Amino acid sequence: PVIIRRLDYRPPDWLVPDVTLDFDLDPALTKVRATLSVTRNGDHDRPLRLDGEGIVPLAVCVDGRPLAQDEWHLEAGALIIALPDSAHSVETLVELSPEGNSKLMGLYASGGLLCTQCEAEGFRRITFFPDRPDILSRYSVRMEADKARFPILLANGDPIEQGDLTGGRHWARWNDPFPKPCYLFALVAGDLACNADRFVTMSGREVALGIWVREADIARTDHAMQALKNSMAWDERVYGREYDLDVFNIVAVADFNFGAMENKGLNIFNSRYILADPETATDIDYDGVEGVVAHEYFHNWSGNRVTCRDWFQLSLKEGFTVFRDQNFSADMGSHAVKRIEDVRILRAGQFQEDSGPLAHPVRPESYMEISNFYTATIYNKGAELIRMMALMLGAERFRAGTDLYFDRHDGEAATCEDFVLAMEEGGGIDLTQFRLWYEQAGTPHVRALVTHDPVSQSVELTLDQTMPPTPGQVDKQPMAIPLRTALFDPASGEHRGDELLMLTEGRQSFTFTSFPAAPILSINRGFSAPVIVETNRSQADLAFLSAHDDDPFARYEAMQQLMVNVLVGRIAGHATDDADVVDAVRNIITDPLLDPAFVAEAIRLPSEAYLGDQMRLVDPDAIHAARDALQQQIGAALEPFWRDIHARTKANAFSLSPAAKGARKLRNAALHYLVASGAQDGPAIAFAQFSEADNMTERQAALGTLANGASPEREAALDIFYNRYAADALTLDKWFQTQAFALHPDTVELVAQLSEHKDFTLANPNRVRSLFGAFAGNQWGFHHKSGKGYRLLADCIIALDRLNPQTAAKLVPPLGRWKRFEEGRAALMRAELQRILAQSGLSKDVTEQAGKSLE
Numbered sequence: 001p002v003i004i005r006r007l008d009y010r011p012p013d014w015l016v017p018d019v020t021l022d023f024d025l026d027p028a029l030t031k032v033r034a035t036l037s038v039t040r041n042g043d044h045d046r047p048l049r050l051d052g053e054g055i056v057p058l059a060v061c062v063d064g065r066p067l068a069q070d071e072w073h074l075e076a077g078a079l080i081i082a083l084p085d086s087a088h089s090v091e092t093l094v095e096l097s098p099e100g101n102s103k104l105m106g107l108y109a110s111g112g113l114l115c116t117q118c119e120a121e122g123f124r125r126i127t128f129f130p131d132r133p134d135i136l137s138r139y140s141v142r143m144e145a146d147k148a149r150f151p152i153l154l155a156n157g158d159p160i161e162q163g164d165l166t167g168g169r170h171w172a173r174w175n176d177p178f179p180k181p182c183y184l185f186a187l188v189a190g191d192l193a194c195n196a197d198r199f200v201t202m203s204g205r206e207v208a209l210g211i212w213v214r215e216a217d218i219a220r221t222d223h224a225m226q227a228l229k230n231s232m233a234w235d236e237r238v239y240g241r242e243y244d245l246d247v248f249n250i251v252a253v254a255d256f257n258f259g260a261m262e263n264k265g266l267n268i269f270n271s272r273y274i275l276a277d278p279e280t281a282t283d284i285d286y287d288g289v290e291g292v293v294a295h296e297y298f299h300n301w302s303g304n305r306v307t308c309r310d311w312f313q314l315s316l317k318e319g320f321t322v323f324r325d326q327n328f329s330a331d332m333g334s335h336a337v338k339r340i341e342d343v344r345i346l347r348a349g350q351f352q353e354d355s356g357p358l359a360h361p362v363r364p365e366s367y368m369e370i371s372n373f374y375t376a377t378i379y380n381k382g383a384e385l386i387r388m389m390a391l392m393l394g395a396e397r398f399r400a401g402t403d404l405y406f407d408r409h410d411g412e413a414a415t416c417e418d419f420v421l422a423m424e425e426g427g428g429i430d431l432t433q434f435r436l437w438y439e440q441a442g443t444p445h446v447r448a449l450v451t452h453d454p455v456s457q458s459v460e461l462t463l464d465q466t467m468p469p470t471p472g473q474v475d476k477q478p479m480a481i482p483l484r485t486a487l488f489d490p491a492s493g494e495h496r497g498d499e500l501l502m503l504t505e506g507r508q509s510f511t512f513t514s515f516p517a518a519p520i521l522s523i524n525r526g527f528s529a530p531v532i533v534e535t536n537r538s539q540a541d542l543a544f545l546s547a548h549d550d551d552p553f554a555r556y557e558a559m560q561q562l563m564v565n566v567l568v569g570r571i572a573g574h575a576t577d578d579a580d581v582v583d584a585v586r587n588i589i590t591d592p593l594l595d596p597a598f599v600a601e602a603i604r605l606p607s608e609a610y611l612g613d614q615m616r617l618v619d620p621d622a623i624h625a626a627r628d629a630l631q632q633q634i635g636a637a638l639e640p641f642w643r644d645i646h647a648r649t650k651a652n653a654f655s656l657s658p659a660a661k662g663a664r665k666l667r668n669a670a671l672h673y674l675v676a677s678g679a680q681d682g683p684a685i686a687f688a689q690f691s692e693a694d695n696m697t698e699r700q701a702a703l704g705t706l707a708n709g710a711s712p713e714r715e716a717a718l719d720i721f722y723n724r725y726a727a728d729a730l731t732l733d734k735w736f737q738t739q740a741f742a743l744h745p746d747t748v749e750l751v752a753q754l755s756e757h758k759d760f761t762l763a764n765p766n767r768v769r770s771l772f773g774a775f776a777g778n779q780w781g782f783h784h785k786s787g788k789g790y791r792l793l794a795d796c797i798i799a800l801d802r803l804n805p806q807t808a809a810k811l812v813p814p815l816g817r818w819k820r821f822e823e824g825r826a827a828l829m830r831a832e833l834q835r836i837l838a839q840s841g842l843s844k845d846v847t848e849q850a851g852k853s854l855e
C-alpha cells in the first residue's frame, strides 16, 4: 500500500472553480452527471487527474465533445485526460448503487433515505473529481427522484427551484455560493419531517433553521434545536462569527460511521447526536447532542470558511473546533465539571494512544489511510494545544489572534502553521518552541519536586521533563509547557496567587521567598498542559488539597491521586490504609458549598483502565480486585451518607436544569456506593430506582449498577429494559452497551452470546460500537486470561472489514496494547493481530492499524 507523506505536498495541477452535478436518484441505481470547469494551475503540461473509487465513466466529454476510448484512461481508479488548453469544461457520467454501499462513504441508503458522507475521501465514490481539500469550487446541484418515496430533496447552500416531472418524479436545484472543498458536499433525499425555526444573526439577517428526521422522531428534536440556536449566538458573541447562508439544515440518519458531519449548510448527523427525550436519553446523551450540534455548527467557520490545505492539517479544523465546542458547553453548564470530563476523556483515549504503537503527532508526517487519523490525538490533544495558546495569550490577545486568522484565511485552505503565525502576529507572542507540540508525539512527563529551607524561608520548585520515545521518534527536544501553579500555606489553607510557570528546558528551578513553613504544591491547575505530572507530595498533602484547593480541577485531581496511590499500592501487594481516602470522600460529600455535579466527579474512583495506565504491566484481575475492594470499603464506611444522599436527591419532576442534572449525577454515584457496600437491600434499592425513574439517566445508571452484580434483580431489569425498548434502536444500543461494559465475571461469555443475538447487526455502526466498542473498553472483561475476548473482537473486525473497513479499523487499537501485558496475554493479542493481517482482501484501513499495532 502507498504511504502519503506531508512533505510531498504539491499545489494542484488543475483547479475546478465551478461544478454542476445532476443526480438521477434511485436506491438501486443512481446516475450522476458532473460538469466541471477546470483551469490549469501554473505552467505545466500534466494531464487532468480526477480521482475515482468503485466507479467507471460511462461517458466523458470535453467542451461538449464526447471523447473516444483512447482519449482517456484509468489509473488506480482515477480518470486521466490530457487537455490542450488552460481552461475546459469536462463532463462525466457514472452509475452507483446506494443501497449496495455498505461502507457508508459516498452516496448510501439508510432507513429509506439516501444520504452522503464525503469526508475525507468519499466524494470520489460519487463522481470523478480531484478529491483533495485545497480545491475549492462553487456547486450547483440538481436532484431528481420518485416524489412519493423521496418527497424532500436537500443539498448544500440555498434552494433555488423545484418542480414536478412525469412518472411520479420531481426535481430540485440547490446552489451553494461559497466555494468549498468536495469533502463538504452533501445531499439528502427522503421522507422527512422538519422541526423548523429561525435565527436572526447579529447583522439582522434571518436564517431558516431545519432539523429533519423521521416523522415519529420530531418530538425528540427540541434539545438539538435549542443547542443550534445557542451555538449560533455563542459564536457571534465569543468569536464575532456570523452564519452566512439563508438556510441551515440538519438531517439525522441511523447508519453513520461517526458522530456527525459539517457539510456546508447541510449537516448530517448520526441520529444519536440529535434525538433526545427524558424517556430514552441520559444527561450525558443530552450533553452529547448539545456538544456535537455546536461542534458541527462551529465548523462553518473553523473548517468550512477556512478549510485545510491537506489532510495532515486535519487538527487545524478539528483541534480548534473541539476547543470551541468544549468552551461552549462549559458556558452552557459548569466550567469545573466540563473540564474534569474533558480531561478524563483525554486521558482515557489520547494518553493511551500516545503511549502505544499508534502514537502520532498532532500534525502527522505520513499515513496509509486518512480515515485512521480521525483520532483522539488530532481532536482532543489538538484542542489542548489551542487551549495552551489561549492560556498563554489571555482572552483578549487570543481573540485578536483568531480574528486575524479568520480574516486572513477566509475562503482559503490553510495549514496549522498559518494558525500559529496568526496567533504570533495577532496575539504578540513567540511560539517558536511551542511548535514542537505539533511535531513531537507522546505525552510529556513532568516531575515536580518542592524543597523548603526553613532558615532562608525559601522554596525551590524543581521541574524536569522527559518525552518518551514513540514510533519513528526516538530523540525529542524539551517542550514549552505552561503550568498553572500555586503554593498553599498549610496553616491558613490559602495561597498567594496562581502563577503561570513556563517550563521550557529539560530541567528548571523556580525559587519563591518568604515561606516560613513548607507549602503544599498545587500544579497543572485547570490541567493547563496535557502532561503527566509526578510530585513528591504525601497522602496528607493530597488530602489537604482535596479539601482546600480552590481550583476545582486540582481539587478533583488530588482526590484521584489519593485514590490512585492507595490502589496502585495494593495492586503491588502493599497493605495500604484506606482511611485517608474515606476521610477525603466524607469531606467532599458533607461540604454543603460544593456543586453536586462536582461532588459526583470528585468521589468517583479512577477507572480500571486508568489504573492500568499507571502500571508498567497491566494486571487486569488485580486491578479489578483492588478497585472493587476499595469501592466496597468506601461504600460500607459511609453507608448512612449514601442512603441519605440517595433519598435526598430524588426529584419530584424531571428537569434539565444544571441543579437537576447535578442531583441525578450525585444520586447515581450514591446508589453505586450503596450497592458496592454489600448492604442487603442494595439490589432492591437499585431495582426500585430502575423501575420508578422518570428518566433514562437514573434508569440506565441503576441498570448498570445491577449489571455489575449477580442479584436476581440483574436479570429482571435487563429483561424489562429489553422488552420496553426493543423497537427503539438507539435505546436498545444501551442494553447491549451496559452488558458489554459490566464488571461481571461472565462478561466475555455474555458478549459472545450477544454477538449472536437477533438484534445484533454489523450493518449499523452504532450497534457494533455499543457491543464491541464498549467491550474493548472494559479492561477486566476484554483482557480475560483465556484470550476469548481478543478472539471475539478479532472475529468482529474480520467480518466487519468486508462491509465497512472504516468502522472495523476503529476496533483494532485495543489489541495493539499488548506490550503492556504479561507474555501470556501479549502472545494471544499478537496472534489475533496476525490472524487479522492474514485475511485475504483486507482493507488498507485495517491493514494499517493492525500492521502498526504489531510493531
Ligand code: B3K
Pocket (backbone or CB within 6 Å): 119, 120, 258, 260, 261, 262, 295, 296, 299, 318, 371, 374
Ligand atoms: N469532520 C467530521 C469527521 C469526519 C470523519 C471522517 N472519517 C466530523 C467532525 O469532526 O466534526
Ligand code: ZN
Pocket (backbone or CB within 6 Å): 295, 299, 317, 318, 321
Ligand atoms: Zn469536527
